[in-house]
Amino acid sequence: MTLEVLGITVLGVFLFGYIIVASIDFGAGFFNAFSTVTGKEHILTKVIQRYLSPVWEVTNVFLVFFFVGIVGFFPKTAYYYGSTLLVPASIAIILLAIRGAYYAFTIYGGLKHKRYTILYGLTGLFIPASLSIVLTISEGGFVTMMDSGPVLDYWTLFTSPLSWSIVVLSLTSVLYISAVFLTWYAQKAKDRAAVSLLRKYALVWAVPAIITAAGIIVEMKGHNPEHYQRLVDVWWLFALSVIFFAGTVFLLWKRLAYGFAFWLLIGQFTSAFLAYGISHYPYLMYPYLTIYDSFTNKAMATALVIAFIAGLCLLLPSLYLLLRLFLFNKAYVQGDRNDHA
């Protein structure tokens, strides 16, 4: 494995981690707001807040890891993406700030109001939408090279069917991932009413999620034939993904093994993510930037990989402890314990 591939693999781990944990977080916030509006908050709010409160900062760190790491491993991305993403990334920061403020002021600070809960829930839809633009831009055709540097063509971006399909995919998968996870979590919390409602959400969002995902492959054919061809080459990974998907839906339908259903979902997204990553190789931004011409020097890459391994040795046990205390601790999950400062 070359250092370039190792670097992009490290970043892929963080990006995938972020996609999963952030989807759970975003979707949970949205369901929480939705239940407040539809008068079902007594069913959902408790389960959702119990899961979210101790882990939200951890979720945010995955994102920071990704963008710090990509500038480290592939410094040229700072130039290409930094110059073009000013507006979309700033909007994403502001939306993330609203979420942070919600935790600071409402969860920790006790400032309760429906308005904030709804605003918070809506950011859960807008953030994935704004962040997904990065994936769209990476497909090429939206950035032109001027004398002053790379410039993003907003008009093309906003009128492109591809960019809207990716936005819709990000929304449906956020809601689907989140609902499946929370069904399992509610099951552990022995909260029957919440299980049945969340299971319904999971089933409702399953179909749109898979349809939009398939739709994007079709869009790609027109937008970026080279990438499309490479996507087709890894058809077997997509097939695997669909099998996992079918498994999750089957288990949810039959009300069986929600934990296993969630792990199947992880399998579905892992294989789809791998297929996407492999077919995108070696481009970071079509056609300007590949992982080879943007790569950092060997000394830095080696240092970063060592730091990554050392860091993981520190973090994995800590993450395990966090999950054990909150996610897999019966007394906590079932609401017998609070112990908040």
Added chain:
Amino acid sequence: MGNEDALFFSRVLTELTLSFHIIYATIGVGIPLMIMIAQWVGIKKNDEHYILLARRWTRGFVITVAVGVVTGTAIGLQLSLLWPNFMELAGNTIALPLFMETFAFFFEAIFLGIYLYTWDRFENQKKHLLLLIPVALGASFSAVFITIVNAFMNAPRGFDLVNGQLVNVSPLLAMFNPAMPSKVAHVVVTAYMTSAFVLASIGAYRLLKGSNHVYHKKALFLTMKLGLIFSIATVVLGDFSGKYLAKYQPEKLAAAEWHLETEKGAPLILYGVLADGEVKYALKIPFGLSILSHSNPNAEVIGLDQFNEADTPPLYIHYMFDLMVTIGMWMVLLSFVYVVGTWRQWQFIFSKWFRWLMVLGGPLSIIAIEAGWWLDEVGRQPWVLRGIMRTKDAATASGHVDTMLWLFAGLYLILGIGSVFILWRMFRRNPVEQELADRAGEKAGVAK
């Protein structure tokens, strides 16, 4: 938007974000240590008050951390968005500590979540205290790693530029640059100092506003003692920073001290105004600058006359230096008088006016932090990476930077007002007297 405009607004937006973030970042680095000390004292003395102090500080702390996470994410992304050329270079040379900072923060965030939600889970308080150690370590190491990056911007090392190509990159050499030891120590210790004085001003304020509870007196005495220790350390480390500057960044020192002509036995100039190239109305400490720079009253100190004007920073940083040093010295004096006065039972330290001075200490320390960072950042101009890349060559050419500036200004306004309001409300609604009574009631209930 022209490139000139983009540069101007990029600078203003970065200044705004950093000035806002540094308040939360400084508190975020220092307060975990204070909580740790309070909880430890509580366990040692078996005194419920100190444990409650740790608990109440934690509640406030998580709010400032949440805001700090938000502003930290903002600056992290803005570096690439506003200074893409600089970040491309930085990614090649100094990415390692940036990456490690994220790990340190990750570590902190995980254990903060655990610490926060396990207050009554352990029979043994010591076990709970153990969970705080990674929080405090993570917080301090975040500061260490980020300051290393800043030190690198002042004294870039660990690479060579040959015909515009980066060669011989050594990430460790870049990290351990000459600016690193004095800067890291200064930043970490002033964060502890500021946090201690901010917490002290809360205690002093409660005592002023009618509560005469011994809880607040204990809190005030503990934090003022800690503040004294860390402010003395700050003065000593400040001296090291002066010596570093004299050796490696003489133009920054000369601009900060208004040292116009190279001379031996240079005086230290405080305050004053600059008119037609002459310093007027200033307080001059004979031989002061030579001692600060080289520990020798007769040593020669390089003045601004040795530099091209295009390579020196704006001279207003002198006032930032004055502000920082004056507040630092004042806080040493104030905390010293308070601590000695408490031992010797001087009556005036219990007076209203003296308590007001301690209330002011917190905000003043934060102003000193701001002045220090402005001195550091503006004092490095016109360079973003000293001697290698000028600030004007680092900025984005993107449009809409001005719109983003207004957007973020609005965001910080809301976050700033919101966090102060929430903290105020939280402690208003649950004063310590009430919480102590509630806890006593709970315990009695359990005993029955």
